[in-house]
Amino acid sequence: MTTTVDTTAATVSGDIIVDVDNVSLSFGGVKSLVEVTLNQARGELLSVIGPNGAGKTCLFNCLTGVYHPQAGSINFYANEGRATQIVGRKPHRVNRLGIARTFQTSRLFNALTAFENVKIGVESRQHTGPVGAMLRLPRTRKEEREGDARAARLLDFVGLRSRANELASALPYGARRRLEIARALGTSPQLLLLDEPAAGTNPAEKIELATLIRRVNNELGVTVLLIEHDMGLVMSLAERIIVLNFGRVIASGTPSEVQHNPDVIEAYLGAPADEEDDHHVPPDAPDDGAE
Amino acid sequence: MSAFAATAVSRVRSARQNVEIRRLFACVFGMLVLALMTGPSGSNSAPVSGFTGSLFHPRVLAFLALGVGLWAVITAQHRWGEAIKRTSNNVMTLPRRVMPDRRVRLFVYAAALAIAIILPLHVNAFWQDVLVDQIGIYVLLAIGLNVVVGYAGLLDLGYIAFYAIGAYSTAYWTGALPVHPPMVVNAFWAIPFAIATAMLAGVLIGAPTLRLRGDYLAIVTLGFGEIIQIVATNLQGVTGGAQGVIGIPHPSVNLLHIHYSWLIDPLPYYYLLLAFVVLALIAYSFLEHSRVGRAWTAIREDEVAAESTGINVLKYKILAFAIGASTSGFAGMLESSKISFIEPGDFTVQLSILILVLVIFGGMGSLLGAVLGAAVLQWFPWYLREHPLFGFQDQDLFIYLGAILVIMMIFRPEGMIPSRRRKREIGLAEHGVGTADAMSGSSSEIS
Numbered sequence: 001m002t003t004t005v006d007t008t009a010a011t012v013s014g015d016i017i018v019d020v021d022n023v024s025l026s027f028g029g030v031k032s033l034v035e036v037t038l039n040q041a042r043g044e045l046l047s048v049i050g051p052n053g054a055g056k057t058c059l060f061n062c063l064t065g066v067y068h069p070q071a072g073s074i075n076f077y078a079n080e081g082r083a084t085q086i087v088g089r090k091p092h093r094v095n096r097l098g099i100a101r102t103f104q105t106s107r108l109f110n111a112l113t114a115f116e117n118v119k120i121g122v123e124s125r126q127h128t129g130p131v132g133a134m135l136r137l138p139r140t141r142k143e144e145r146e147g148d149a150r151a152a153r154l155l156d157f158v159g160l161r162s163r164a165n166e167l168a169s170a171l172p173y174g175a176r177r178r179l180e181i182a183r184a185l186g187t188s189p190q191l192l193l194l195d196e197p198a199a200g201t202n203p204a205e206k207i208e209l210a211t212l213i214r215r216v217n218n219e220l221g222v223t224v225l226l227i228e229h230d231m232g233l234v235m236s237l238a239e240r241i242i243v244l245n246f247g248r249v250i251a252s253g254t255p256s257e258v259q260h261n262p263d264v265i266e267a268y269l270g271a272p273a274d275e276e277d278d279h280h281v282p283p284d285a286p287d288d289g290a291e
Numbered sequence: 292m293s294a295f296a297a298t299a300v301s302r303v304r305s306a307r308q309n310v311e312i313r314r315l316f317a318c319v320f321g322m323l324v325l326a327l328m329t330g331p332s333g334s335n336s337a338p339v340s341g342f343t344g345s346l347f348h349p350r351v352l353a354f355l356a357l358g359v360g361l362w363a364v365i366t367a368q369h370r371w372g373e374a375i376k377r378t379s380n381n382v383m384t385l386p387r388r389v390m391p392d393r394r395v396r397l398f399v400y401a402a403a404l405a406i407a408i409i410l411p412l413h414v415n416a417f418w419q420d421v422l423v424d425q426i427g428i429y430v431l432l433a434i435g436l437n438v439v440v441g442y443a444g445l446l447d448l449g450y451i452a453f454y455a456i457g458a459y460s461t462a463y464w465t466g467a468l469p470v471h472p473p474m475v476v477n478a479f480w481a482i483p484f485a486i487a488t489a490m491l492a493g494v495l496i497g498a499p500t501l502r503l504r505g506d507y508l509a510i511v512t513l514g515f516g517e518i519i520q521i522v523a524t525n526l527q528g529v530t531g532g533a534q535g536v537i538g539i540p541h542p543s544v545n546l547l548h549i550h551y552s553w554l555i556d557p558l559p560y561y562y563l564l565l566a567f568v569v570l571a572l573i574a575y576s577f578l579e580h581s582r583v584g585r586a587w588t589a590i591r592e593d594e595v596a597a598e599s600t601g602i603n604v605l606k607y608k609i610l611a612f613a614i615g616a617s618t619s620g621f622a623g624m625l626e627s628s629k630i631s632f633i634e635p636g637d638f639t640v641q642l643s644i645l646i647l648v649l650v651i652f653g654g655m656g657s658l659l660g661a662v663l664g665a666a667v668l669q670w671f672p673w674y675l676r677e678h679p680l681f682g683f684q685d686q687d688l689f690i691y692l693g694a695i696l697v698i699m700m701i702f703r704p705e706g707m708i709p710s711r712r713r714k715r716e717i718g719l720a721e722h723g724v725g726t727a728d729a730m731s732g733s734s735s736e737i738s
Contacts, residue, residue: 064599066595066598066599090598091595091598091599092598092599092600092601092602092603092604094599095598095599095600095601096601100599100600100601101599103595103596103599107593107595107596108593108596109588109589109592109593109596109597110592110715110716110719111588111592111712111713111715111716111719112585112588112589112592112712116585116588119585120585120586120588120589120597120600120602121600121601123582123585123586124586124600124601124602125601126582128581128582128583129583130578130583130610130614133577133578133581133582133583133584134574134575134577134578135574135577136577136581140581143582144581144582147582167715169715169719183600184600186600187600187601
């Protein structure tokens with residue numbers, strides 16, 4: 001795939017899967033996203049980085065229909081190439097389109113087993129209704145078997161087959177992260193949004209996670225959009241990086257381009273005269289988890 | 292050094308004894324209060340007779356014994372809590388361990404069904420009536436509410452409204468109301484109408500209100516229950532008003548070669564009810580372990596995660612509401628045509644609460660729990676009535692139920708026979724993971 005990189009607008013040309021155009025989102029007086037324009041090529045492993053409160057998770061919530069931006073549009077191009085507007089769609093309908101996500105602090109169904117967690121993801125693509133379920137029709141049982149098989153394959157893929165019957169809450173952190181990815185993959189996404197998958201994992205788990213993300217991208221052909229604070233992980237995985245700060249795109253490009261961008265360095269380390277940068281960060285609710 | 296250790300040990304021991312003695316006083320005092328509250332009331336001529344009658348009466352001994360028993364349970368739990376928990380867990384999981392085999396389980400269910408079929412033949416007419424009006428109907432109602440509260444985690448405080456709708460639509464289609472239907476049908480054929488009307492009402496009330504979360508839904512359903520009762524009272528021209536509706540016919544079947552009529556005898560109603568309860572149990576247990584049931588669990592556990600996993604949250608909530616409502620509607624149909632008389636006073640908010648108590652007592656999300664919880668709690672007052680030692684009076688029923696519920700919530704918050712998932716949720720909440728807020732208070736923040 002040949003893509004040309006335009007560093008100022010954070011967009012590429014070619015076979016686009018998602019196109020964010022001039023999106024602005026504010027909560028009262030707090031501007032979380034300001035005229036954000038970016039897009040992602042099909043199959044690309046793109047990463048969004050930025051300091052805390054930069055609006056990364058806000059962007060994810062806009063992309064998944066949780067938040068509805070006041071201005072701008074987000075177009076998703078499913079396989080057929082027809083554009084579908086995401087703004088105004090409910091989260092489950094966005095998921096149906098083929099956008100799945102994981103959460104910054106993992107939100108597994110804790111009282112269910114790992115297997116059941118994945119199966120719920122798989123089943124969201126099935127058709128059994130209440131009547132079929134109550135009567136346990138042959139078609140229902142067939143779907144049930146298919147769902148079991150697919151959930152088992154996905155657990156295998158993320159390396160959790162042996163822990164299938166353990167409770168999600170009993171799994172160690174790294175395994176929870178992988179389980180969340182398996183659940184998201186269960187919904188057969190074309191675009192997978194990962195919100196800080198490496199947060200709280202140890203170095204060994206981080207390496208496993210990086211391998212898994214690369215396999216999701218290469219073997220399953222799923223386009224991956226990654227929010228991550230761990231620069232090592234981002235630099236080794238991402239083909240392209242977009243940097244957000246105060247809700248604006250301040251830079252984009254290949255990992256090495258971004259690393260040497262003065263704006264990025266300033267955003268992360270703060271300008272010499274303005275060291276206590278943290279205090280000026282707008283209270284971006286979702287990133288702080290204090291909505 | 293050793294003397295010091297000995298005094299330290301004895302000090303710890305005496306502190307514990309102190310606590311235990313205080314606890315004994317609290318238990319006994321609590322039971323005295325209960326005895327006083329549930330005893331006879333005073334009258335104008337003998338104003339203190341309520342006090343003397345309830346405290347200087349042999350029944351107080353039964354209460355004191357209960358208090359001491361409660362204290363013994365609490366103390367035992369504090370001293371040997373872990374051991375007891377382990378044993379009780381062993382006992383509670385016994386059925387699951389003894390019955391891993393499907394065939395054994397089916398056999399046990401068949402035996403239970405056989406008992407349910409044979410039992411009413413061996414009790415007197417009074418108990419047969421109790422079995423239908425007080426136990427059977429409430430078992431069915433509890434099974435229905437279990438879908439709403441237990442599976443989907445929606446707190447419905449107006450559940451009895453659907454029972455009322457089932458009853459009034461039966462009255463309508465059988466021509467007992469002041470307004471007449473396009474065609475009068477027999478009460479038996481009113482079953483589909485009653486179920487459909489209740490289900491429709493469930494969808495209509497559910498569609499706008501199920502967007503609300505947790506507490507708001509409880510308030511709206513509470514209001515809905517009241518509205519139905521008030522409408523039934525005030526819409527005299529349609530519902531017959533406060534005097535109620537008389538002359539709802541008994542059901543009968545005249546189809547091809549089958550001619551059967553239900554009359555005053557409670558037994559046939561019992562079997563009709565039993566058939567529906569068994570059908571509902573089978574259908575709902577299939578439902579629980581299907582795609583639909585797992586979607587409900589997902590919604591209950593984490594609505595935000597469920598949504599972004601592609602589950603249409605609103606649709607599944609309305610579905611649970613509609614299924615619960617239709618079950619309630621059928622119960623309303625059956626009871627109204629058995630008694631052949633309904634009045635708005637039959638559908639008070641207290642009954643909604645009662646059914647909720649039955650579900651919570653039995654174990655939310657557990658079908659077996661709903662059945663046994665309803666059966667035990669509904670049988671209990673009638674049993675007390677037969678034992679004069681407690682001096683049971685009807686108006687005290689809710690005091691007893693409240694006390695049972697409080698004790699239950701302290702010692703066994705997951706209910707008598709908890710569902711495995713529910714039990715885990717409560718266990719996790721105790722360790723600070725997730726919200727076991729049974730009533731779907733799933734937090735709305737997105738991180």
